Amino acid sequence: MTDLPGPSTPSDPRASVRPRVFVVGAGLMGSGIAAQCALSGYAVTLEDVNPSLVQRGVDRVQRAVDRASQRGGVTPEAAASAVQSIDTAIGLRRADTAQYVIEAAPENLELKRALFKELEAAASPAAMLATNTSSLPITSIASVLSDPTRLVGIHFFNPVLQMELVEVIPGHRTRPEIAEAAVTFARSLGKTVVHSLDSPGFVTTRAVGVLVNEAAWMLSEGVSSRDDIDTAYKLGFHHPMGPFELADLVGLDTLLAILDVLWDGFRDPKYRACPLLRRMVEAGKLGRKSGEGFYSYSSKASGGGAA
Numbered sequence: 217m218t219d220l221p222g223p224s225t226p227s228d229p230r231a232s233v234r235p236r237v238f239v240v241g242a243g244l245m246g247s248g249i250a251a252q253c254a255l256s257g258y259a260v261t262l263e264d265v266n267p268s269l270v271q272r273g274v275d276r277v278q279r280a281v282d283r284a285s286q287r288g289g290v291t292p293e294a295a296a297s298a299v300q301s302i303d304t305a306i307g308l309r310r311a312d313t314a315q316y317v318i319e320a321a322p323e324n325l326e327l328k329r330a331l332f333k334e335l336e337a338a339a340s341p342a343a344m345l346a347t348n349t350s351s352l353p354i355t356s357i358a359s360v361l362s363d364p365t366r367l368v369g370i371h372f373f374n375p376v377l378q379m380e381l382v383e384v385i386p387g388h389r390t391r392p393e394i395a396e397a398a399v400t401f402a403r404s405l406g407k408t409v410v411h412s413l414d415s416p417g418f419v420t421t422r423a424v425g426v427l428v429n430e431a432a433w434m435l436s437e438g439v440s441s442r443d444d445i446d447t448a449y450k451l452g453f454h455h456p457m458g459p460f461e462l463a464d465l466v467g468l469d470t471l472l473a474i475l476d477v478l479w480d481g482f483r484d485p486k487y488r489a490c491p492l493l494r495r496m497v498e499a500g501k502l503g504r505k506s507g508e509g510f511y512s513y514s515s516k517a518s519g520g521g522a523a
């Protein structure tokens with residue numbers, strides 16, 4: 217499996233035989249992964265369940281590469297060529313031409329299991345199967361496959377083009393060659409790889425869950441204010457964002473789901489979600505995506521409103 221091919225540049229004479237990445241799910245992460253793979257010289261197929269969702273993904277790819285070009289990270293020609301190189305698909309049938317399959321569908325165990333069962337049948341037996349899950353056990357997703365040794369976790373971060381980190385997570389039955397191929401693949405995209413066991417929340421998701429939860433406990437205990445806690449994390453630890461700003465960006469529902477995964481996985485009270493987080497999710501205060509979380513986004517520019 218270490219013989220999986222690497223990328224080529226658009227001007228590369230091998231360009232007609234570029235290795236192909238099939239990305240399942242053209243949402244926030246799938247479109248970012250597709251953009252990154254295309255800019256790194258891979259041929260890409262971006263797939264979703266209907267034409268309008270695929271088109272929304274392609275539009276996201278366009279915006280992401282335009283921003284990368286404005287930042288000076290890529291030339292306008294490379295950005296244009298990357299978008300042109302992305303092919304689209306509805307359904308998984310066309311996964312058969314890919315050397316790499318990366319699933320970025322919603323964070324739902326049953327959905328991912330069903331997708332991988334279908335992908336195992338559709339994709340070439342030599343292709344690497346990878347999931348971008350941020351918290352679900354790789355071993356559990358792979359358990360429905362006839363060959364669970366070919367599935368690996370490759371966890372990208374949002375926004376994919378700007379975030380340097382990738383976490384590679386072999387499941388309990390992943391073949392070492394597949395894990396190695398995942399590392400080589402992530403490095404070919406210019407990413408820095410960290411390794412994690414298939415432990416609940418891996419490294420990064422466990423870290424972010426605890427970080428935000430502790431801040432929410434401190435706020436609800438009245439230890440300090442929202443703004444002071446955010447300032448403390450930023451100026452005290454050089455974090456680029458405070459925990460409440462981060463929570464609003466990630467989504468409070470996502471963070472609550474992460475804490476529930478950590479609780480289910482460890483049964484350790486340190487992962488008990490702060491009731492404030494649960495109450496805010498029940499009230500629809502999910503963060504930026506709902507217009508209000510710890511901050512109110514209609515008034516964030518003028519200082520934001522307290523949750």
Ligand SMILES: NC(=O)c1ccc[n+]([C@@H]2O[C@H](COP(=O)([O-])OP(=O)(O)OC[C@H]3O[C@@H](n4cnc5c(N)ncnc54)[C@H](O)[C@@H]3O)[C@@H](O)[C@H]2O)c1
Binds near residue numbers: 320350
């Ligand atoms: N959002 C983040 O910051 C982030 C970061 C790292 C990892 N992740 C993980 O990446 C995955 C995707 O997250 P996202 O934020 O991009 O979600 P999203 O909701 O933006 O995108 C998911 C996409 O999958 C599509 N989809 C749904 N069912 C499908 C199916 N059966 N086949 C193909 N496509 C299907 C949806 O239409 C949607 O376009 C999740 O597992 C999530 O945990 C998210």
